[in-house]
Amino acid sequence: MRCLFFPLPALGLALLSGLAHAAMGFSEISAAAGDGPVTVFYPSSSEAQPVRRGPFTLDVAAQGTPVRGNGRLIVVSHGSGGAPWVHADLARTLVDAGFIVAMPEHKADNYKDNGNPGPDSWTMRPAEVSRAIDAVARDARLAPLLQFDKVGVYGMSAGGHTALSLAGGRWSPAAFLRHCEANLEGDFQTCVGLITRLTGSWFDRIRKWGALFVIRHRFADSTPREHQDPRIVAIVAGVPGSADFDMASLATPRVPLGLITAQQDRWLVPRYHSDRVLAACLPRCELIADLPTGGHGALLSPLPPGLTGLIGDMLNDPPGFDRAVLPEVDRKTTAFFSTHLLP
Structure with missing residues (x-):
């Protein structure tokens, strides 16, 4: 398949090999009252062992001893109904380069509780990212290994919406x-x-009427949502939800912004979302990777097995998509953060 990438800086190449010998540590830490746990992956001197989480087996050092990496933190914002485990491959690449990776559990929009996705969650998520940074900064084991003046954020799908905010x-x-x-x-x-979903039947008229009835009832507030955290200085948005953004506000991102796009995305159709962002911000943002045959779930790595029904249609890979390109996408993402976060 065709996959478009921007060049990998030499700095990134050097850093990617710096801690490849370390295990990936794994732990959960508490955030502020009312927030879910923050899952943290980090370089560790402890021995990795297989750890089962849901349908996934991760090779990690659970509660392993942290070791100093490059001193920088990346916060990952998961998609709707998401979990930390579907970003474990990206986390491993970041950890191998010396980063510590923190993944907050977004309230009422995660794999344990998906009761309130959409604009209500999108409003809360950026502050949840900031509180996740605070939580890591309070952790006795991890905080001494980090500087918090330059933090990176990666978000995918609804997490991409968080990243753009x-x-x-x-x-x-x-x-x-x-x-x-x-x-x-x-x-x-x-x-x-x-x-x-729409099926092409006469019942679609009722589906569309019902959808607009609910949306008009719940989402009439025109107050702009925005959130700034001066510690966050580099951001990557993967297949971001963005149709509700004022594109003028993204024409000049406040920090270096990279995007990853998937042209066969049927959940967040590119012409309404990522294409609009790129049209607004280029050349002031970077296209890290474009996946011409990738669907919405292309950046979930590992991809949850056995997805069926509508969620399977939205997240399973379209015919012709080759997951062998994903390690390179992760390397490009890591190089972007290395370029903008490291001295």
Whole structure:
């Protein structure tokens, strides 16, 4: 398959090999009251062992002894209904380069509780990222190994929406409503999630009416949402949700911004989302990788097995997509952070 990448800086190449001998440590730490746990991956001197988490087996040093890496933290914001484990391959590449990786559990929009995805969650997520940084900064084992003046953020899907917010993007629930009123059929899964789908039958009229009824009832607030954290100085957004952003606010990102796109994404259709962001911010942002045959779940690595029904249709790989390209995407992402976070 064709896969487009930007050149890997020499600095990134050197750093990627720096800690490849260390195991990947794994632990959970507590965040602020009311927040879920923060899962942390880090370089460790302890021995890695297979650890089972859901359908995944991770080769990690659970509660292993942390060792000093490059002194920088990356926070990963998961997608709707997401879990830390689906970003474990990216975490390993980042840890091998010396980064510590923290993954907050976004409230009511995670694999244990997906009761309130969408604009309500998108409003809360950026502050949850900031509180995850605070949590790591309080941790007695990890905080001494880090400097917190230069933190990176990676987000995928709804996490990509979080990333764009932290990059200076402004959005509002009312903008989400306007988008769905104008593009409901073309971007149906963005507007309704995984509740239902269009089938081409006469019942689609009822589905669309019901979707707009709920959205109009819940998302009329036009107050702009924005969140800044001066510690965050480099951001990567993977297949981000972005149709509700004021693109003028992303024309000049407040920090270096990289994007990863997948042209066969049917959950966040590119022409409404990532293509709009790129049109607004290039050349002031970077296209880290474009996956012409990748779907919405292309950046989930490992991909959850056995997905069926609508969620399977949205996340399973389209025909022709080769997952062998993903380690290179992870290396490019790591090099982006190395370039912008390391001295």
